Amino acid sequence: MLATFRSFYDFISKMIRRDVLDSETDSQSFEKLEKIFNERIKGKILPELKHDGSIGHWLESQFGVSANRDDSADWQGFELKTGRSKTTFGDWSADYYLWQTDNPDVTNRDVFLQIFGTKSRADRPDRYSWSGRVFPNVHQYNDYGQKMTVESNLDVTIYYNYSKDSRENKSEIIPSSLQHDDVILAKWYRSTLEPRVNRKFGQNGWVKFVQSKKVFTEMIIGPPLTFIEWIEYVKTGEIYLDSGMYYDPHKPNNRPYSNWRASNKFWEKLSGD
Numbered sequence: 161m162l163a164t165f166r167s168f169y170d171f172i173s174k175m176i177r178r179d180v181l182d183s184e185t186d187s188q189s190f191e192k193l194e195k196i197f198n199e200r201i202k203g204k205i206l207p208e209l210k211h212d213g214s215i216g217h218w219l220e221s222q223f224g225v226s227a228n229r230d231d232s233a234d235w236q237g238f239e240l241k242t243g244r245s246k247t248t249f250g251d252w253s254a255d256y257y258l259w260q261t262d263n264p265d266v267t268n269r270d271v272f273l274q275i276f277g278t279k280s281r282a283d284r285p286d287r288y289s290w291s292g293r294v295f296p297n298v299h300q301y302n303d304y305g306q307k308m309t310v311e312s313n314l315d316v317t318i319y320y321n322y323s324k325d326s327r328e329n330k331s332e333i334i335p336s337s338l339q340h341d342d343v344i345l346a347k348w349y350r351s352t353l354e355p356r357v358n359r360k361f362g363q364n365g366w367v368k369f370v371q372s373k374k375v376f377t378e379m380i381i382g383p384p385l386t387f388i389e390w391i392e393y394v395k396t397g398e399i400y401l402d403s404g405m406y407y408d409p410h411k412p413n414n415r416p417y418s419n420w421r422a423s424n425k426f427w428e429k430l431s432g433d
Contacts, residue, residue, distance in 0.1 A: 189236045189364065196223060197369075197379055206374045215242050219369060219376075231356055237364030244371055246421045249390070249399065250356060253416035254318075254346040265335035269414070273407040275333060276320065276345060278304070280406075289406035291417075298397045303327065306345065310395045314350040314387075319343065354387040361385040368427050382431040398426050 200222040207218055219242060220226070223235040231250075234240040241247050259272040266272050277288040296306035296318055305325030309317050320343040322334060331339070360366075361384065368380040393399040404417030 201376050203375050232359045233363045239360045239366040241368045246423050247427055249420040251419050253418040255349045255352050256347040258345050265337050270407045287408040291403045295403045314391050316348040318346045320345050357387040357390045380431045
């Protein structure tokens with residue numbers, strides 16, 4: 161539901177009926193949220209971007225929250241989100257990667273990316289990335305033999321199947337020790353993901369601020385989202401991993417860039433709009 165304020169208290173009433181709001185304190189939090197949005201955020205010209213997280217940091221500062229790496233919800237049990245076309249749940253790297261094993265052919269992250277990534281930029285011929293077409297989704301094996309699977313125990317696994325790799329030169333790329341099926345490239349354990357999702361999104365709910373050019377124009381308010389609900393959307397592919405991991409000998413960067421995201425239309429769906 162778009163929280164234009166003619167419907168703001170209708171939203172609160174709906175939350176009370178769902179037993180999400182059960183105290184005067186919760187209701188006061190919504191009133192504070194409305195007040196801060198109207199007075200400090202709505203229609204204000206946003207600062208120039210210094211890096212990808214600048215807008216989010218500015219928004220949090222309006223709520224008195226300093227930049228931090230805390231896994232809990234940003235403000236009074238609400239997770240505060242921005243994003244023009246897609247919005248991030250969290251940058252959550254895997255608990256396990258293939259290069260962390262004793263496989264003699266995949267001794268580190270850079271070697272892994274040269275085997276299971278692909279060259280993605282003509283202007284950087286030595287750059288390999290695990291992103292774009294080479295990165296798997298939950299629907300089917302891609303042309304590179306990779307697929308993401310939500311296991312029965314709700315772990316998330318990325319598999320490589322040599323038999324599903326449709327590249328003609330795959331035998332030249334894939335070491336002989338990995339020329340078989342069900343090679344685990346990465347794994348996210350439920351025991352790690354569940355508290356992350358529940359701490360950020362499973363408290364009082366979340367707020368998505370809608371940006372038009374250099375101003376925020378409105379906000380979308382959503383109810384709490386638990387890990388069990390979240391993982392179901394991972395199964396459907398509505399929530400996906402937007403990987404940006406890469407190897408470039410001329411511009412080293414070891415960040416995992418493992419952003420779990422969904423389109424803004426999906427966030428509107430979550431809000432009940």
